[in-house]
Amino acid sequence: MKNNSLEQFNKVFENRIRLQIMSVLVANVSYDFNSLKELLELTDGNLASHLKALEKEAYILINKTFIGKKPNTQYAVSEKGKAAFIKHLDALENLIKQQKTN
Numbered sequence: 001m002k003n004n005s006l007e008q009f010n011k012v013f014e015n016r017i018r019l020q021i022m023s024v025l026v027a028n029v030s031y032d033f034n035s036l037k038e039l040l041e042l043t044d045g046n047l048a049s050h051l052k053a054l055e056k057e058a059y060i061l062i063n064k065t066f067i068g069k070k071p072n073t074q075y076a077v078s079e080k081g082k083a084a085f086i087k088h089l090d091a092l093e094n095l096i097k098q099q100k101t102n
Contacts, residue, residue, distance in 0.1 A: 008091035010084055012057055017042065017050045022085045025060060025077040033073045051075065059084060 013019050020040055024031055031039075037047050054060045059081030063074040077085070 008087060008094070010088040012053065012059065013085065013088045015050065015053075017046070018054060021047075021050060021054060021075075022059065022077065022081065025075060026082060026085055030063070030074045030076040033075070036075065054081065057081070057084075 013022065017040065021036065024036065024039065033047065033051075036042075036051075037044065040047065042050075051060065051062075055062060057080075058078055061076045061078050063076070065072050065074070
């Protein structure tokens with residue numbers, strides 16, 4: 001029999017890196033590309049591909065500016081992204097609670 005709480009899991013967050021990115025963005029107002037890359041110890045391409053997946057779902061907001069002559073890209077979680085992330089975390093928490101009662 002399929003557990004109903006499993007239906008609440010979001011496939012976008014099944015990837016560890018996307019889960020980490022969202023955790024950072026939910027806990028902070030925004031984060032820039034280089035700081036995310038350094039914090040998560042990722043390559044440019046790896047981080048960019050995961051950010052693109054989150055952007056495709058409209059889970060993050062992107063703000064591109066320049067600091068002097070250097071480009072600076074800031075990322076923030078969108079309301080849709082925050083809601084989806086919280087729903088995913090709630091599903092994880094419910095699964096853990098169910099396992100404790102069994």
